[in-house]
Amino acid sequence: xxxxxxxxxxxxxxxxxxxxxxxxxxxxxxxxxxxxxxxxxxxxxxxxxxxxxxxxxxxxxxxxxxxxxxxxxxxxxxxxxxxxxxxxxxxxxxxxxxx
Numbered sequence: 001x002x003x004x005x006x007x008x009x010x011x012x013x014x015x016x017x018x019x020x021x022x023x024x025x026x027x028x029x030x031x032x033x034x035x036x037x038x039x040x041x042x043x044x045x046x047x048x049x050x051x052x053x054x055x056x057x058x059x060x061x062x063x064x065x066x067x068x069x070x071x072x073x074x075x076x077x078x079x080x081x082x083x084x085x086x087x088x089x090x091x092x093x094x095x096x097x098x099x
Contacts, residue, residue, distance in 0.1 A: 012058055013065035016078035021086055024076050028088070036089040040068075045083035 049057035
């Protein structure tokens with residue numbers, strides 16, 4: 001039996017997984033709701049791993065995830081891959097400038 005949590009959540013950051021983000025996006029599309037999709041790619045992240053090691057790189061990814069969760073506590077936030085994150089923002093909760 002597959003552990004549902006292992007599919008829905010990224011094991012490193014605890015954020016939503018790529019699969020869960022895909023499901024959330026499909027639900028949003030099906031409902032016709034308006035949302036803002038923000039894609040975050042950490043520049044030169046490979047250099048952090050190369051210079052400080054994977055353990056420090058993982059700690060940096062965890063810290064980024066925590067910062068995003070603190071900044072957007074009620075939004076859908078996912079860790080897509082090594083240095084890629086996504087935030088799905090409810091456009092009704094924030095003004096254009098806040099986003």
